[in-house]
């Protein structure tokens with residue numbers, strides 16, 4: 001195991017981590033874009049990158065292929081996501097073994113959603129696992145990877161019960177997870193509230209804030225579904241006012257997310273994980289602006 005692990009790195013105070021999430025490309029053009037982005041963002045010296053995981057056989061293989069390609073061209077620590085949706089316990093166990101064979105030392109353990117989306121009732125595979133917590137246990141028993149899990153600053157969209165979310169996060173820690181990464185959100189208060197609730201229960205895992213750059217009008221509806229509580233009215237209004245001007249729209253989104261990152265670091269977030277959508281420009285711009293801001297006291 002390469003040291004420090006992600007959790008150890010997150011627990012080093014005063015030096016926030018920066019990491020980038022990619023998705024496995026579906027075709028050759030997508031593969032080219034991904035590698036271009038990986039190489040370009042490597043310049044920013046991320047602490048790690050991660051690759052998302054889909055439920056079907058074809059998308060699973062694409063995740064492993066993308067990780068292999070990133071390792072060849074990027075040379076950065078790579079975390080693999082793993083979900084239980086649509087797979088038997090044996091298939092999930094085989095994926096843990098594949099990650100081990102690829103030298104992937106960190107797994108983000110997730111339940112995954114039904115193809116209809118995050119609020120559709122979850123129907124487990126007849127021979128499968130039901131929750132991310134069960135997956136954490138399986139990885140603990142089977143592999144020696146370090147395990148991260150998901151957290152939801154605006155509440156998981158299936159029930160919007162933040163107390164339940166905090167208890168589940170604690171269960172994941174008790175099962176063996178050592179860090180968490182959040183879903184996208186738009187206000188630092190949501191993150192701070194999540195951390196406070198979880199710490200009040202005795203939770204100790206470092207929680208990385210998930211950051212989604214908003215750069216296109218078409219993203220608003222999808223991000224609202226994912227973020228649960230939705231986009232703040234003032235952000236939506238500012239984006240809609242700029243809807244006819246692509247550059248202005250982009251500026252509103254990037255300026256908002258830069259401010260969010262700055263607020264989160266000032267509030268003590270140990271790391272920021274950018275959902276890059278396999279593009280480098282918005283993420284590099286936010287990080288460049290962030291690095292130009294004067295340091296703030298927490």
Ligand SMILES: Cc1cc2nc3c(=O)[nH]c(=O)nc-3n(C[C@H](O)[C@H](O)[C@H](O)COP(=O)(O)OP(=O)(O)OC[C@H]3O[C@@H](n4cnc5c(N)ncnc54)[C@H](O)[C@@H]3O)c2cc1C
Pocket residue numbers: 051052053054055081082083108109110111112113118130131132133150151156158159164165168171181182183184210
């Ligand atoms: C950073 C991040 C990365 C992601 N990457 C991927 C990816 O690569 N591929 C993908 O398909 N999806 C991904 N997702 C989406 C994720 O799979 C969904 O958000 C999913 O709905 C929840 O996953 P979970 O791991 O939190 O599941 P869980 O923790 O199992 O929770 C799922 C649901 O079950 C409920 N639940 C769990 N345990 C209990 C309990 N003990 N009692 C009562 N209710 C319970 C929860 O409240 C929630 O409604 C990602 C999400 C995040 C935040």
